[in-house]
Amino acid sequence: MQCDYFDSRRCRSCTLMNVPYAVQLADKQDRVAQALADVAPDGIWLEPFASAESAFRNKAKLVAGGRAGAVTLGILDPEGQGVDLRACGLHEPELQALIPRVADVVDALGLEPYDVPSRRGELKHVLLTRSPAGAVMLRLVLRSRRHLALLESRLPLVLEQLPEVTVASVNLQPEHKAVLEGDTEIVLTPRDVLTMPVNGLALNLRPNSFFQTNTAVAAGLYRQAQDWMRESTPDAVLDLYCGVGGFALHAAQAGVRQVLGVELSPDAVRSAERTAGQLQLAPGARVRFRVGDATDFSTLEPDLLSGAAATVVVNPPRRGIGPQLAGWLEGSDAQRVVYSSCNVTSLARDLAAMPSFTTRQGRLFDMFPQTAHHEVIVLLERR
Numbered sequence: 001m002q003c004d005y006f007d008s009r010r011c012r013s014c015t016l017m018n019v020p021y022a023v024q025l026a027d028k029q030d031r032v033a034q035a036l037a038d039v040a041p042d043g044i045w046l047e048p049f050a051s052a053e054s055a056f057r058n059k060a061k062l063v064a065g066g067r068a069g070a071v072t073l074g075i076l077d078p079e080g081q082g083v084d085l086r087a088c089g090l091h092e093p094e095l096q097a098l099i100p101r102v103a104d105v106v107d108a109l110g111l112e113p114y115d116v117p118s119r120r121g122e123l124k125h126v127l128l129t130r131s132p133a134g135a136v137m138l139r140l141v142l143r144s145r146r147h148l149a150l151l152e153s154r155l156p157l158v159l160e161q162l163p164e165v166t167v168a169s170v171n172l173q174p175e176h177k178a179v180l181e182g183d184t185e186i187v188l189t190p191r192d193v194l195t196m197p198v199n200g201l202a203l204n205l206r207p208n209s210f211f212q213t214n215t216a217v218a219a220g221l222y223r224q225a226q227d228w229m230r231e232s233t234p235d236a237v238l239d240l241y242c243g244v245g246g247f248a249l250h251a252a253q254a255g256v257r258q259v260l261g262v263e264l265s266p267d268a269v270r271s272a273e274r275t276a277g278q279l280q281l282a283p284g285a286r287v288r289f290r291v292g293d294a295t296d297f298s299t300l301e302p303d304l305l306s307g308a309a310a311t312v313v314v315n316p317p318r319r320g321i322g323p324q325l326a327g328w329l330e331g332s333d334a335q336r337v338v339y340s341s342c343n344v345t346s347l348a349r350d351l352a353a354m355p356s357f358t359t360r361q362g363r364l365f366d367m368f369p370q371t372a373h374h375e376v377i378v379l380l381e382r383r
Contacts, residue, residue, distance in 0.1 A: 001054045001370060003089055010083055011075060014090070014370035021053045021369060022151040028374050029364050039351040040359040040378065048364040049220045056369065057090045058215045060099060060128040061180065064113040065108070071106045071113050071192040073099060073126055080116035090370070095130045098164060102126060102138065105161050109154060114143055119176050122147055127171075127181070129194060129205065130164075132215055137167040137194040139207055141181050143174055148186065155188050167194050169207045193271065201224060201249050202278060209244050212375075214367045218246070220264065221365045221377060225313065225338050228361070228379050231279040232336055234311040236304045238262070240294040240325070245272030247313045247338070252279055252287045260304055261289040295324050302332065311336040320346030326353035337380040342367075343377055351380070358383050 001021070005011040016024050029048050033040070065082015066072040074085030082333065088098040106123065114121035125141035140151070148170060151158070159165060168189045173182035185207050196203040196211060198219050205211055212218035229237065229251050239248035242261030249272065252259045263269050269289045276287040292299040294316070304310065312334045314321050320343065321329075329337060330353065337357060341347035351359065357380035365375040 001089060005085055005088065008226075011085055011088075013075065014131065015372060016370050021050075021300050024369065025050055025364075025366055028366065028372070032344050032364050032374060032376050035319065035348050036351070036359070036362070039348060040362055044359055044362050044378075046361060046363040048336075049217060049224075051214055051217050051366045051369045053369050054089045054094070055091065055093050056214050056216065058092055058095070058211075059213050060091055060095055060126070062086075062099070062126045062128075064111075064123040064126060066113055068110050068112040068327075069107050071103055071111070071123070073103050076116060077296060079204065082113065084207060091129055093202075094134065094135075094164075095128060098128065098130075098136065098162070101162060102128065108161075109147075109150065109158075111140075111147055116176075116324050124173055125180060129211070131194055131196050133195065133197055134164060135166040135194060136162070136164040137205065137207065138162065139169050139171055139181075141171045141173050143172075143173065144150065152188060156284075159189070165189075167191050167207065171207070193274070198246070199226075199250065199253075201253060202275060203244050203249070205244060205275045206259070206267045206271050209265070209268045209271050211244060212367060217365050217367045217375070221340065221367075221375065222246050222250045224264055224363055224365075224377055225340070226254045228336075228338060228352065229254045229256060229311060232311065233311060234309045234336065236310045237313060238304055238310070238334075239313040239315075240300075240321075241315045241317070242268075242272065242289065242313075243315070244268050245275055245289060247315060248272065248287065248289070249275055249279070251311075251313070252276070252285070253282065255282065257285045258304060259287045260301060262292045262294055262299065264293060266291050268303045295322070300328075300362075305333045310334050311338060313338045313340070315340040316341040318346065318351045322350070323353055326350045330354045330356055335382045338377065339380065340377045342373065342375050344374065347378070351378070354380070356383055357381060357382060
């Protein structure tokens with residue numbers, strides 16, 4: 001991939017931009033395999049799941065800079081000034097084409113970008129998410145409610161100029177710190193859910209729900225977990241850190257009769273329940289979701305894992321599952337664990353804390369080309 005922003009040193013976020021993609025992929029595979037060498041022998045690795053080198057991002061997380069009427073959308077330089085990256089080649093083509101039009105709408109509305117050095121202004125970030133079906137979610141992160149009445153009154157004009165946008169919201173982030181968004185979300189449109197078709201499932205995203213940045217690779221990740229479940233035919237699946245239900249719903253789609261997803265975010269649980277309600281389930285099958293902490297073991301229904309073919313799926317944040325949850329899994333009746341990780345260091349630590357399990361298969365998923373970030377999924381089986 002060639003990038004004018006990188007070559008001119010306006011943006012150096014993609015640290016591997018000048019490295020051939022085949023080399024990037026091989027280096028990531030080597031790094032993951034070496035980090036897991038003590039818990040995952042060489043022979044377990046499936047072929048890495050490659051991404052498109054460019055035009056793969058379904059999200060645009062853009063810092064607003066410049067001034068009212070001449071906004072920049074991109075990043076900030078070391079002095080806190082806006083660097084416009086609206087033509088970034090990492091975004092899906094339709095998303096890349098949309099960003100300049102969003103900038104034009106922001107300019108037409110007269111929204112004042114937040115100036116970090118002076119701590120003045122309102123618009124901090126513009127967040128866009130595009131569904132494979134073509135619909136888009138637009139979120140404007142503001143410092144205060146100052147522009148809220150304006151946005152509400154001009155919403156018909158915004159939607160006329162940006163017909164792809166089906167969900168629009170304002171997020172309030174009043175603090176002066178490097179945090180992308182705040183706790184308060186105000187949905188402006190009648191619709192509050194973006195539908196993301198993935199592998200025949202219609203996942204539902206609310207404004208602050210998490211979904212992977214690379215739709216094609218995320219679909220491959222879910223299919224891999226689903227293939228393992230089809231091979232082992234578990235009686236039950238417990239999906240921890242389930243988000244909007246990607247792994248849990250793919251388990252149900254594969255015919256698992258008892259599925260329980262646990263997630264801290266109430267919005268994500270509501271999204272997962274909405275998708276589950278659209279599934280055609282076999283008689284007697286149950287798919288449930290619960291708001292809760294994965295380390296609150298009283299909510300995890302150990303009886304669900306008492307069958308000889310029970311599987312636990314974990315998809316934690318970068319810190320991993322930690323010693324408490326690893327110890328609980330070690331002592332549980334679960335026969336298999338599917339562990340999806342974005343941090344091979346914490347993954348290696350967690351696997352070492354579960355010596356009763358052996359790593360049967362693993363696969364690298366290149367969710368973030370042009371960077372050293374990685375996603376890896378492993379299948380563990382009780383010895």
